[in-house]
Amino acid sequence: MSADIRVRNLVKHYQVADREGGLRKSLRSVVRRRHRSVRAVDDITFNVQPGEIVGFLGPNGAGKTTALKLLSGLLHPTDGEATVLGFIPWERRREFLSQITLIMGQRQQLYWDLPALDTFLVNKAVFGLRDADYQESLGLLVDLLDLDEILTKPVRQLSLGERMKAELAAGLLHRPRVLFLDEPTIGLDVTMQQRIRDFVTRYNATTGATILLTSHYMADVNALAERVVVIDHGKLLYDGPLSGLIDRYAPHKTITLRLERPVERRDVAAFGEVVEADDLQVSVRTDKAQAASVTARMLAELPVADLSVEDPPLEYVIDQVFHRRES
Amino acid sequence: MIRSRTLAGFASLLRAELADLFQYRIEMFLYGLWQVVNPIIYLVIWSTVVGSGDIAGYDRDDFVLYYLVFMAVSHLTLAIEVYTMAPSIQTGRLSPHLLRPLHPFWRAGALNIAYKAVNLMFLVPIWVGLALILRPAFEPDWLGIALFLPSMVMAASISFLIGSCFAMFAFWTTRSMSFWDIWMSLTLLLGGQVAPVAVLPGVLQQAAVVLPMRYTVGFPIEVALGRVQGAELAAGLAIQAGWTVAAAAAFVVLWRAGVKRYGAVGA
Numbered sequence: 001m002s003a004d005i006r007v008r009n010l011v012k013h014y015q016v017a018d019r020e021g022g023l024r025k026s027l028r029s030v031v032r033r034r035h036r037s038v039r040a041v042d043d044i045t046f047n048v049q050p051g052e053i054v055g056f057l058g059p060n061g062a063g064k065t066t067a068l069k070l071l072s073g074l075l076h077p078t079d080g081e082a083t084v085l086g087f088i089p090w091e092r093r094r095e096f097l098s099q100i101t102l103i104m105g106q107r108q109q110l111y112w113d114l115p116a117l118d119t120f121l122v123n124k125a126v127f128g129l130r131d132a133d134y135q136e137s138l139g140l141l142v143d144l145l146d147l148d149e150i151l152t153k154p155v156r157q158l159s160l161g162e163r164m165k166a167e168l169a170a171g172l173l174h175r176p177r178v179l180f181l182d183e184p185t186i187g188l189d190v191t192m193q194q195r196i197r198d199f200v201t202r203y204n205a206t207t208g209a210t211i212l213l214t215s216h217y218m219a220d221v222n223a224l225a226e227r228v229v230v231i232d233h234g235k236l237l238y239d240g241p242l243s244g245l246i247d248r249y250a251p252h253k254t255i256t257l258r259l260e261r262p263v264e265r266r267d268v269a270a271f272g273e274v275v276e277a278d279d280l281q282v283s284v285r286t287d288k289a290q291a292a293s294v295t296a297r298m299l300a301e302l303p304v305a306d307l308s309v310e311d312p313p314l315e316y317v318i319d320q321v322f323h324r325r326e327s
Numbered sequence: 328m329i330r331s332r333t334l335a336g337f338a339s340l341l342r343a344e345l346a347d348l349f350q351y352r353i354e355m356f357l358y359g360l361w362q363v364v365n366p367i368i369y370l371v372i373w374s375t376v377v378g379s380g381d382i383a384g385y386d387r388d389d390f391v392l393y394y395l396v397f398m399a400v401s402h403l404t405l406a407i408e409v410y411t412m413a414p415s416i417q418t419g420r421l422s423p424h425l426l427r428p429l430h431p432f433w434r435a436g437a438l439n440i441a442y443k444a445v446n447l448m449f450l451v452p453i454w455v456g457l458a459l460i461l462r463p464a465f466e467p468d469w470l471g472i473a474l475f476l477p478s479m480v481m482a483a484s485i486s487f488l489i490g491s492c493f494a495m496f497a498f499w500t501t502r503s504m505s506f507w508d509i510w511m512s513l514t515l516l517l518g519g520q521v522a523p524v525a526v527l528p529g530v531l532q533q534a535a536v537v538l539p540m541r542y543t544v545g546f547p548i549e550v551a552l553g554r555v556q557g558a559e560l561a562a563g564l565a566i567q568a569g570w571t572v573a574a575a576a577a578f579v580v581l582w583r584a585g586v587k588r589y590g591a592v593g594a
Contacts, residue, residue: 014590074422074591097428109423111343113350118343125339126429128332 004210005048010080012041040066042234055225056214063234064214072102101176105186116166127174161192181213218314253291258306344441370394391463406490416497419592468553475551486543488574498585519545
């Protein structure tokens with residue numbers, strides 16, 4: 001099976017004006033402009049197979065959004081190649097644009113003063129959707145996203161979460177085969193985040209669409225993507241299953257104990273690095289390989305009332321990835 | 328040929344832009360009013376200056392008639408792209424339009440037409456009212472009136488395309504508006520705004536005949552009023568057609584180069 005998204009040595013440099021603060025510096029920059037080249041995407045290569053959901057991880061400014069903009073055809077690369085569904089994205093051919101969507105949490109295509117339904121009708125015409133197909137898509141989206149109440153209100157009167165749902169629907173009416181989702185849950189409350197996540201999962205399951213998403217929220221990535229691509233400073237650091245990322249960068253388990261009576265800290269420290277300790281609750285970080293034997297010893301030697309063994313939180317893992325790179 | 332899907336897309340954009348602009352009725356009314364003020368000033372000045380004589384074949388009635396037609400022509404050939412397209416390039420709001428399978432050209436066109444159509448609601452009564460008050464003598468030139476429409480369509484096209492070209496400077500600079508101001512000043516002088524081209528001194532008049540500005544405003548008025556005849560009329564229409572093609576070519580070249588530089592800033 002050929003990949004839906006194929007990226008080879010993709011590079012994007014930006015020219016940015018370099019200007020220091022202050023009036024004198026400003027005046028100087030009138031005469032002599034200084035420019036600096038930023039490598040937003042620096043030689044990245046990966047594939048995404050049909051139907052896959054891949055999470056794009058990286059700190060702010062890592063180049064995630066730039067990569068999505070390149071792959072959806074908004075930007076022309078400085079170097080390298082990419083194809084999406086066999087098309088070169090930045091040629092922006094009609095057949096290509098009809099099969100993809102880019103949804104950005106902070107950018108909107110909806111007409112601000114009109115009900116979302118008006119934007120939907122524009123998209124129906126622009127994408128050349130037949131009445132029956134449009135109605136079917138709309139029905140599905142209204143159902144999955146619970147849009148009933150939202151569609152006839154002017155967009156400016158919608159809450160952030162409602163707007164995001166309408167935005168998602170506007171971007172999906174034409175049933176794209178490839179979805180680029182850039183921070184689809186940004187600024188939303190936990191419940192709404194969860195709903196958007198459920199929606200993406202169900203959309204993927206019903207349509208078999210290929211999805212590449214970025215998010216700041218680890219919960220998004222955790223819930224949606226089995227595979228992650230980690231980039232920082234435009235470079236690809238890791239590409240593989242989420243579990244592999246944990247094995248590689250944070251091969252620990254956190255063992256949390258509830259004790260029957262307080263014990264000396266050094267008695268606990270003998271089992272591993274103590275991350276948290278108060279009277280009756282202690283968390284110890286231990287090597288993944290030794291987690292089983294350490295647990296057994298703890299049960300034997302300490303007054304354990306209750307015990308749990310957990311993978312480290314993804315935030316911690318990501319922090320390890322970037323921390324290790326910098327040090 | 329333009330595909331039917333493109334036309335359907337354009338029609339739906341036009342409907343949405345019209346609905347959107349109706350939200351800003353008061354603002355539109357004020358803009359509309361502003362567009363009437365300038366020609367009234369020119370009209371008053373020239374009617375006073377000319378007295379009971381004539382200047383370059385224009386007597387008082389001719390000036391009144393010229394500026395009454397001017398109000399309609401300048402509105403219908405207005406270019407707003409520096410205020411609509413340029414900011415969307417700078418702020419990244421162009422992005423969703425780039426990702427639709429319809430060239431953003433069509434959306435800019437829809438916005439342009441919708442803007443003019445909505446404003447007509449306010450302007451037509453003002454034009455008719457002024458015409459009834461001023462009642463200039465008018466002997467219709469039927470050939471001119473027949474050729475007015477094609478000349479207007481070309482004028483509006485040149486204006487829209489050149490306006491879009493200036494807007495596309497936003498792909499390179501944040502100051503596309505300043506370049507546009509220079510262009511507008513030149514149009515004020517050479518486009519038949521501050522005075523009909525025939526009234527301009529020799530050198531300026533010669534320049535106006537070959538440069539594009541006159542063909543965005545002044546020329547269709549001259550055609551409608553029968554001010555250009557015979558060979559001069561034919562030549563004028565040919566030059567206007569030439570500028571339409573040239574402006575379209577410039578649009579295509581600038582678009583292709585500009586969109587490669589598009590930064591899609593923002594999220």
